[in-house]
Amino acid sequence: MADAMFTLCGQVANVFVQPGGTSKKTGEAFDPRDKVQILGHIPLQGGGSKLDLVTLNVEDARLFQAAQGKTVRVPVGVYAIGKAVGYFIPQGAKPQLVTPVSQ
Template identity: 80%
Template sequence: MAEPMFTLCGQVANVYVQPGGTSKKTGEAFDPRDKVQILGHVPLQGGGTKLDLVTLNVEDAKPYQVVQGKTIRVPVGTYAVGKSVGYFIPQGARLALVSGS
């Protein structure tokens, strides 16, 4: 895998499975999905930081459950969602435990 351009660093706050269901918009069925929520500091333009919680789909929740409460670094990709930015973990990407956490 190529060196990632963006990485997300933060504390694994929660790991869960989103139940499957049916999309209200399209009517299509979708399978359950493993999710991880990472809490981290986001720099502000005028200086300082704010806390932000990012929820990501993951292929397998088990590696994230093992490090829940610890600080990790994981490569992410980005995409536009209206005027906001969405994030995803590229397939095959691996998390790294940040030392001292």
């Protein structure tokens, strides 16, 4: 995959499977989905940062389970959900471990 314009960098906080079920809105059945939660720092406009937890669908949770508790970088796409922003991992993208810089 070519270098992505947007990447998400943070600690893999949780990896889980969202059970399948039926949509309350549409009544359609949906399959279980692998998910990852990544905890990272979001820069603030006035300086500093805040912690934020982002939950993403993933093709293969095993790739993220191997990185549980470690810092990763993964390409993401973005889309609007009303006034909020949503993120997705492009198909075929894999997390890269981020090596801490020693000071």
